[in-house]
Every structure is written in C-alpha cells, then in structure tokens.
Amino acid sequence: MRLVILSRNPELYSTKRLVEAAEQRGHSAQVVDPLTCDLLIEKNLPSVYYKGQVLQGVDAVIPRIGASVTFYGTAVVRQFEMMGVFSATDSQAIVRSRDKLRSLQLLSAAGLGMPKTAFTNFSKQEKNLVEQVGGAPLIIKLLEGTQGLGVVLAETKKAAQSVIEAFHGLKARIIVQEFIKEAKGADIRAFVVDGEVVGAMKRQGREGEFRSNLHRGGTATLIKLSKEEKNAALKAAKTLGLAIAGVDLLQSDRGPLILEVNSSPGLEGIEEATKVDIAGKIIEYIERNQIRKRKNTLKA
Incomplete structure (x- = not known):
C-alpha cells in the first residue's frame, strides 16, 4: 500500500512511529x-497537489491533524475522501470531536457518564453557573484549549466567579465542569483502534498539579480497565464516529466519567x-x- 500521513512535523514521535510501522509491513x-x-x-475530478505535484495512487491517509489547523486539515482529509481514498479517521468525526461542546452533548445523549458541565453565552450569572455544577472546587476550560492549556481549577466560589467573569470579559468561550475529588489528579487514557481498546494507561499529575497531562509533567503507568471502563471508552469513540481515538476518563464513585475524546491521540506515552x-x-x-475493499470489489 501507499500511505500518506498528514502531519505538520515528520520528526514527531507519533509520525515517525507510523512511518516505521508501515515500512516494517x-x-x-x-x-x-x-x-x-x-x-x-x-x-x-477532485485532486490534491503537494509541492506542485498531484498526489496519485494513494491507498489510505492517516490524519494527524492538530487542533490549531482543524479547518484546513479536515478540508484536505475530505478531499482525499472525495477521491475515494480511505481515511483512517473520518473527516467529520475529527470536526465533531474538536467541538468540545458538541461532543459532550453527543456523549450525554448516548447515555455516557461525564462530570456535570455547564455552558453559557457569556451570561452574567456566574454564581448560578457555579451552583449548577455543584459549587467549588470546579474546573473551568477554554473550549479551544489542548494539552491542559486553558484549564483552571477554581478552589472557592469567589475565585470561580472571578475567573468566569474574566474569561467572559475577554469573550472567550468556556465550559464550567464539576471537580471529581476522588480521581485525585489522575485520569485514564484508553486508546481505541477499530472497535478495540488496544492499550490503556493511568496518568497521574505531579504533586500539586490537578492536570494529569504528560506534557505538564504527569506520569503514566499501565492499567487494566474494568469492563465498565472499557465499554465506556468504546461507546464514546463509536458515538463520535472515530475508528482511532484516545478516550480520556476519570474513575469516580459513580463509575467512569468521560472527559474528552481525542481524534489525534499521541503514541509516545501510551x-x-x-x-x-x-x-x-x-x-x-x-x-x-483494504482487504475488505478488495473483497467487495471482487463481489461486485
């Protein structure tokens, strides 16, 4: 097969590993x-030009589209799809997962557990928002934030109201989310490929840090998921239409709670x-x- 990996940086660990794995096979x-x-x-006759040349004979693309380039990146993936090229991650599924509000609405409608979450159109009712998610402490997240950036822990009601007011004053879209104390600064990343959890790790934030992101100094250890956790991860990926996904969830007293579903999960930590x-x-x-595609072609 001829594969194209859509990535801005060929030196990234995930990109290099995909090239290596493809060539090994x-x-x-x-x-x-x-x-x-x-x-x-x-x-x-849709086509994609790269460095002045038409990309032809491509069997499949693997999108590694960063959040900051979602608009044009997904347009390129769509173009390949229009050309009949298989995409390991569907373009619309990428768009769906990048809209944090929409993805949470879809996950909620699918009956998946998640921290209580509130969103508003720059409402002046900061106090009500705080109460709606169970009071302080609580988490405030920028809708466009990634890798733990734009995520704030407000430990008191007064602090929460001040942070919400500040973000709204800057016209920054945020969600306000319940703080799950029993998670103790840790979360789980379940890596899903084609309807199967192929790996899972528990990420623990460094001392004094509520965010567990590895980019922020967190540590990762192997974990065996419970049946409930595995089912939640698979259902979350399926709900958003992602064949490849990194599903982040919290362990809570009321079962696994979905935090986010990542359409371009990194490979290094996992x-x-x-x-x-x-x-x-x-x-x-x-x-x-590709095997299924050839069989269907022969049947036709």
Whole structure:
C-alpha cells in the first residue's frame, strides 16, 4: 500500500512511529504537511497537489491533524475522501470531536457518564453557573484549549466567579465542569483502534498539579480497565464516529466519567506505558480495510 500521513512535523514521535510501522509491513509511507497542500475541486475530478505535484495512487491517509489547523486539515482529509481514498479517521468525526461542546452533548445523549458541565453565552450569572455544577472546587476550560492549556481549577466560589467573569470579559468561550475529588489528579487514557481498546494507561499529575497531562509533567503507568471502563471508552469513540481515538476518563464513585475524546491521540506515552505497538495496530486496521475493499470489489 501507499500511505500518506498528514502531519505538520515528520520528526514527531507519533509520525515517525507510523512511518516505521508501515515500512516494517512492506508499505510505503509519505509524510505530507496538510497546510502545504492545494485542493483542486472540479466536476468528478477532485485532486490534491503537494509541492506542485498531484498526489496519485494513494491507498489510505492517516490524519494527524492538530487542533490549531482543524479547518484546513479536515478540508484536505475530505478531499482525499472525495477521491475515494480511505481515511483512517473520518473527516467529520475529527470536526465533531474538536467541538468540545458538541461532543459532550453527543456523549450525554448516548447515555455516557461525564462530570456535570455547564455552558453559557457569556451570561452574567456566574454564581448560578457555579451552583449548577455543584459549587467549588470546579474546573473551568477554554473550549479551544489542548494539552491542559486553558484549564483552571477554581478552589472557592469567589475565585470561580472571578475567573468566569474574566474569561467572559475577554469573550472567550468556556465550559464550567464539576471537580471529581476522588480521581485525585489522575485520569485514564484508553486508546481505541477499530472497535478495540488496544492499550490503556493511568496518568497521574505531579504533586500539586490537578492536570494529569504528560506534557505538564504527569506520569503514566499501565492499567487494566474494568469492563465498565472499557465499554465506556468504546461507546464514546463509536458515538463520535472515530475508528482511532484516545478516550480520556476519570474513575469516580459513580463509575467512569468521560472527559474528552481525542481524534489525534499521541503514541509516545501510551506505547511507553503499555509496551504495545500501537502504531502497528493502526497499520493493521488499514490493512484490514483494504482487504475488505478488495473483497467487495471482487463481489461486485
């Protein structure tokens, strides 16, 4: 197969591992920066140009689209889909997962547990927002934040009201979320590939830090998920239409609570913690899809 990995940086661990895993299985893998692609849209002949050349003969693409380039990145993925090229992650599923408010609404409608969450259109009722999620302490998140950035722990009602008022004054969209004390600054990342949890790790924030992100000094250890946790992760990925997903959840007294579903989850932390070839699992998923595609073609 000829694979294209849509990534802005070929030196990133996740990008290099996907190239390595593809080549180990006898495939070619080209890293393409989606922001340097030009899209030609015409009747029955959509095409993608990269460095002045048409990208032809591509069997599948693996999107590694960062949150800051979602708009153009997903446009490139859509173009490949229009060309009949298989995408390991559906373009609309990426868009769906990047809209934190929409994704939480969909997960809620699917009956999945999550921390109580409030959103408002710059309402002046900061006190009511605090009460709606159970009072302080509570978490305040920017809708566009990633890797723990734009996430604030407000330990008192007064602090919470002040932070909410400040964000609203800047016209920054936020969600206000219940603080799950019993999680003790830890969360779980379950890595889903093609309807299977292929690895899971528990991430613990460093001392004095409520955020468990590895980018912020957190540590990761292997964890075996309970049946309830595994089912929640699989259902969350399926609800958002993601064949590849990093599902973040909290362990609480009322069961697993979904925090977020990531459509471009990093591979470094999960591979180091689990010692599982996650990149290889992704390539195997694409191989299975190509086999199904050939069988369907022969039947037709």
